[in-house]
Amino acid sequence: MAEKIESVNPTRMELLKLKTKVKLAEKGHNLLKEKRDALIMEFFEIVEEAKGARKNAENKLKEAYRALTIAQATMGSLKVAEASLSVKPSTSLEIKSRNIMGIRVPVLDIQMEDRNLLQRGYSIRDTSAQLDEAAHLFEEALRLIAVQAEVEMTIRLLVEEIEKTKRRVNALENIVLPQLDATVKYIKMRLDEMERENFFKLKRIKALME
Amino acid sequence: MKISVIGDHSTVTGFRLAGVNEGFEVEDSKEALQIIRESMKDKDSGLIIITEKLYGKIAEEVQRLTEKRVSPMIVAIPDSKGFFEERIDPIRDLVRKAVGIEIKY
Numbered sequence: 487m488a489e490k491i492e493s494v495n496p497t498r499m500e501l502l503k504l505k506t507k508v509k510l511a512e513k514g515h516n517l518l519k520e521k522r523d524a525l526i527m528e529f530f531e532i533v534e535e536a537k538g539a540r541k542n543a544e545n546k547l548k549e550a551y552r553a554l555t556i557a558q559a560t561m562g563s564l565k566v567a568e569a570s571l572s573v574k575p576s577t578s579l580e581i582k583s584r585n586i587m588g589i590r591v592p593v594l595d596i597q598m599e600d601r602n603l604l605q606r607g608y609s610i611r612d613t614s615a616q617l618d619e620a621a622h623l624f625e626e627a628l629r630l631i632a633v634q635a636e637v638e639m640t641i642r643l644l645v646e647e648i649e650k651t652k653r654r655v656n657a658l659e660n661i662v663l664p665q666l667d668a669t670v671k672y673i674k675m676r677l678d679e680m681e682r683e684n685f686f687k688l689k690r691i692k693a694l695m696e
Numbered sequence: 697m698k699i700s701v702i703g704d705h706s707t708v709t710g711f712r713l714a715g716v717n718e719g720f721e722v723e724d725s726k727e728a729l730q731i732i733r734e735s736m737k738d739k740d741s742g743l744i745i746i747t748e749k750l751y752g753k754i755a756e757e758v759q760r761l762t763e764k765r766v767s768p769m770i771v772a773i774p775d776s777k778g779f780f781e782e783r784i785d786p787i788r789d790l791v792r793k794a795v796g797i798e799i800k801y
Contacts, residue, residue: 529794536787544774551776554710567705570712570719577715579697579742581767592766594743596699598715606715617713624714628699628745635743635771641787643766645794 488664496676504673508666515658521587522651528586529644536637543630550623557616569608569617576605577628589647591640596632598625697742697767700735702728706776707747716745725753732758732770741768747775 494500558566580595606621700718701711708719722728728750735741751758751772758770 526795529791533787533791540787547773550710551706554706554713555776558706563705563709567709570709573712573715575715575717577699577717579699581697581742592769594769606713620710621713624710628711628714628716631745631771631773632743635769638771638787639766639769641790645790648794 488661488668490669490672491665494669494673496673496680498677501670501673501677504666504670508663508670511658511662511666515655515663518651518655518658522648522655524587525644525648525651529641529648532637532641532644536634536641539630539634539637543627543634546623546627546630550620550627553616553620553623557614557620560614560616561612565612566617569613572608573621574607579632586640586644587647589643591643592636594632594636596629598629698738698740699743699745700731700741700768701745702731702750703745703747704749704775707773710776711745722750725750729754729757732761735768736761738768744768744770746770746772748772749775 554566561569576598578597580597582593582595583590584593585591606618608617698717700720701708701716702720702722703711705721708721712719720728720731722731728746732744732746732754735744751770755772762768762770
């Protein structure tokens with residue numbers, strides 16, 4: 487049994503106030519519960535997405551590594567490293583945000599110019615076609631990794647929000663509402679008691695007067 | 697915003713070919729952590745790609761660093777030698793936190 491709120495006056499006014507409070511708390515509780523359920527549904531959808539994103543990125547990466555290894559084998563890894571250092575940075579990233587049920591989640595917008603082999607920046611005279619292939623695959627992998635990062639971040643933010651909502655629901659359900667109920671009950675009892683007392687007084691006075 | 701890569705020689709070389717802004721070749725996790733710390737101060741740093749092998753040992757620390765912020769995002773990827781044996785799936789942990797049960801997939 488929950489404790490009643492301390493220092494509450496057992497008056498009718500107080501009772502009315504408490505009753506509106508209870509109503510409000512119940513309404514809030516229901517709304518939060520709905521929010522929690524909706525968030526969890528959203529969460530599972532995104533988890534599904536995340537699995538796919540991770541797999542895609544990893545598969546592409548595997549291909550890219552293989553191509554790189556072949557390039558290193560044909561050109562020598564020193565030459566490959568040298569070529570990689572002369573590549574101009576050409577990616578830019580923009581983080582925008584999207585709204586899922588009041589939570590702002592990031593959207594990664596990765597901008598990469600589609601470069602042909604001349605625009606990458608290394609000389610094509612002493613590099614091989616395998617290097618171009620590897621570079622191309624790594625570009626694609628990078629795009630997929632950005633998707634993976636976005637989805638994983640979204641999941642993290644969703645989880646935080648779910649936890650917060652859950653805690654609020656539980657607080658209302660297990661602490662606030664029982665306390666309010668207990669207080670309402672206490673005031674009702676006191677009021678009833680006072681009424682009985684008054685009734686008895688009246689009877690008593692009437693008996694004395696006769 | 698910038699994309700950085702932290703990893704071994706092949707990984708960094710590969711991503712340099714793809715045109716990332718910064719590549720750091722590091723040997724151990726401590727160096728990687730140092731670089732991540734530096735990047736956190738940089739407002740322009742948007743995405744950090746790190747190999748799982750390096751990330752595995754510093755995962756907790758990095759998570760603590762990035763807990764309350766959106767950027768830079770940190771993604772762990774397998775390196776050229778394949779998957780890290782004790783790979784950590786960040787999602788599974790989160791699923792358990794959110795719904796209270798562990799879900800296999």
